[in-house]
Amino acid sequence: MKTASVSDLKAHLSRYLRLVRRGSEVQILDRGVPVARLVGLAETSESPDPRDKERVDRLVKAGVLRRGSGNVRDIVSEPPIVAAGADLRGALDEDRQDRL
Numbered sequence: 001m002k003t004a005s006v007s008d009l010k011a012h013l014s015r016y017l018r019l020v021r022r023g024s025e026v027q028i029l030d031r032g033v034p035v036a037r038l039v040g041l042a043e044t045s046e047s048p049d050p051r052d053k054e055r056v057d058r059l060v061k062a063g064v065l066r067r068g069s070g071n072v073r074d075i076v077s078e079p080p081i082v083a084a085g086a087d088l089r090g091a092l093d094e095d096r097q098d099r100l
Helices: 006-011 013-021 050-062 072-077 088-099
Strands: 002-005 026-030 033-038
Touching: 002 006, 002 013, 006 013, 006 026, 013 026, 013 033
Parallel strands: 002 026
Antiparallel strands: 026 033
16 A cells, blocks of 8 residues: 655645556555545445446447447557547647646
8 A cells, every 4th residue: 555645645646546546545644644545436335326327328328438348459459539620739738737
């Protein structure tokens, strides 16, 4: 299990969330004293919230999400989505402007 101080967590929250998404746990320390633990939702929730199923169904219906088939190779072998007229570099630069 990883540990992080409150100040480090605030400064690097995205990094710790990535760790949690990948299955790690992060123990939060306030002045060296454990006060909380970040764990993935799948680990903390015995029975999923019924609203989650509705949200997933709505996203699938809108075409934003596609349910998994269990075979990742099918997804990886598909060509990438091409958005005509999209400026990915410009979008990334705009998103990161507040961090410079």
